[in-house]
Amino acid sequence: MERLDDPPDVVIRRLPLYARSLRYLLDEGVHSVSSQELGERINVTAAQIRKDLSYFGEFGKQGIGYDVEKLLNHIERILGLTQSWPVVLVGVGHLGQAIARYDGFHSQGLRIVGLFDTDPAKIGQEVSGVQISDYAEMPRVIRETGTRLAIISVPAADAQPVADMLIDAGVRAILCYAPIILQTPDHVWVRYIDPVAVLHSMTYYLAREHVV
Amino acid sequence: MERLDDPPDVVIRRLPLYARSLRYLLDEGVHSVSSQELGERINVTAAQIRKDLSYFGEFGKQGIGYDVEKLLNHIERILGLTQSWPVVLVGVGHLGQAIARYDGFHSQGLRIVGLFDTDPAKIGQEVSGVQISDYAEMPRVIRETGTRLAIISVPAADAQPVADMLIDAGVRAILCYAPIILQTPDHVWVRYIDPVAVLHSMTYYLAREHVV
DNA sequence: TAGATTGTTAATCGATTAACAATC
DNA sequence: TAGATTGTTAATCGATTAACAATC
Numbered sequence: 001m002e003r004l005d006d007p008p009d010v011v012i013r014r015l016p017l018y019a020r021s022l023r024y025l026l027d028e029g030v031h032s033v034s035s036q037e038l039g040e041r042i043n044v045t046a047a048q049i050r051k052d053l054s055y056f057g058e059f060g061k062q063g064i065g066y067d068v069e070k071l072l073n074h075i076e077r078i079l080g081l082t083q084s085w086p087v088v089l090v091g092v093g094h095l096g097q098a099i100a101r102y103d104g105f106h107s108q109g110l111r112i113v114g115l116f117d118t119d120p121a122k123i124g125q126e127v128s129g130v131q132i133s134d135y136a137e138m139p140r141v142i143r144e145t146g147t148r149l150a151i152i153s154v155p156a157a158d159a160q161p162v163a164d165m166l167i168d169a170g171v172r173a174i175l176c177y178a179p180i181i182l183q184t185p186d187h188v189w190v191r192y193i194d195p196v197a198v199l200h201s202m203t204y205y206l207a208r209e210h211v212v
Numbered sequence: 213m214e215r216l217d218d219p220p221d222v223v224i225r226r227l228p229l230y231a232r233s234l235r236y237l238l239d240e241g242v243h244s245v246s247s248q249e250l251g252e253r254i255n256v257t258a259a260q261i262r263k264d265l266s267y268f269g270e271f272g273k274q275g276i277g278y279d280v281e282k283l284l285n286h287i288e289r290i291l292g293l294t295q296s297w298p299v300v301l302v303g304v305g306h307l308g309q310a311i312a313r314y315d316g317f318h319s320q321g322l323r324i325v326g327l328f329d330t331d332p333a334k335i336g337q338e339v340s341g342v343q344i345s346d347y348a349e350m351p352r353v354i355r356e357t358g359t360r361l362a363i364i365s366v367p368a369a370d371a372q373p374v375a376d377m378l379i380d381a382g383v384r385a386i387l388c389y390a391p392i393i394l395q396t397p398d399h400v401w402v403r404y405i406d407p408v409a410v411l412h413s414m415t416y417y418l419a420r421e422h423v424v
Numbered sequence: 425t426a427g428a429t430t431g432t433t434a435a436t437c438g439a440t441t442a443a444c445a446a447t448c
Numbered sequence: 449t450a451g452a453t454t455g456t457t458a459a460t461c462g463a464t465t466a467a468c469a470a471t472c
Contacts, residue, residue, distance in 0.1 A: 011439095016409035016412035020409070035453080043393055047440075047443095048440065050456085051439090054454095054455055061453080062452075062453050063453050064453070064454085065454080080415040094306075094313050095310040098305075102306070148421075181233075181254045189417055191414065199322055201225045201403075202401050204224050204292060209360075209384065220463075246429065258429090266432070271430095274431085274470070275430075275472040277430080
């Protein structure tokens, strides 16, 4: 019995966590896992995992659970991770460099094909084997590489015009580290990484706690 | 008429975004804003903003809207941002250094009081005016400064033991950059920053799009 | 006063959980 | 076979939105 509703975005956001946990299990030499066991590792209920997976098919065996490698392969195929995705990164400050250098990026189907900055002192330098270029090169690089995924790590004031340029050049999904909400057309996916906002939401609870 | 239900966590997570938007408005010299206008800036409905704020009191005027400075002050008080929060950071690699150096941290009520690493080559060095210390110093620094907030930017394999040490020493809230779900007691707040997972959730949609 | 916008209630929408027949 | 665990449905829970009286 297949159910093929459009999976909600919350489900899509959890799939990468399932995939990662399965990768760890595979590394540990575990071959089979139940929704219960997987759930305990990532603090999600067993029912939720089964429900989430049911949007995409039937991957388990009653009485047994899931074959770790098979389920991982299924999820990676669902997420489009059987191919490697070219990514451009705009803003090569401390943070941008840390991202470009991060191994977890390269090892997980993400391939940085362009680094861009406005600082003339940075242009021409290499980070992780990729040369830093001027913004003027962005459209060409994006088109030539067919890149649809971009990371913005420029100061807040520059983020909107940078996003506009990227979208103009063909980018369809943006991960934005700048502390600002981008205005973008409907066909572009935008997600934010906002550590300060996250910390500020935790200070709410700390401020209310009994101080020890 | 006051309603004093416990505000849901989703609401608490949005408050920092409202606060930030109000700070930008204040900088722009805007004195008054409606829920409609504020909502357009951050892609949230006007009704949601009014509902969210209603958990904490009545801050607007019918027919007028909200006084930007007053509302900002209210939200900062709610979030506990009238005080500065000491934070320790564990793992001073490229990412940890970028975080420690980030101005948006210091300017927003977050004060790094300790940097920790295991690398003997790093211990003793300074980043942003704070010395890097060995893990052995963690409990002392956390206790002496009364720190309850920590950032983990160590490799995945080290994150759980680091979290255990931090919690033992009195930390109550953790922002974790390591790609692993931490197992922690109920009284500790944990949030994750996981760019690879976020990008992987976007490749899902890109893989399904008509390629241009 | 007339127009605008709040704060709040009720309606709607959507996501999570519980429960269980199917079946390995 | 007996025990375990899936996939799915229905029930529950919670969050968002619409609507409007109150009122600046």
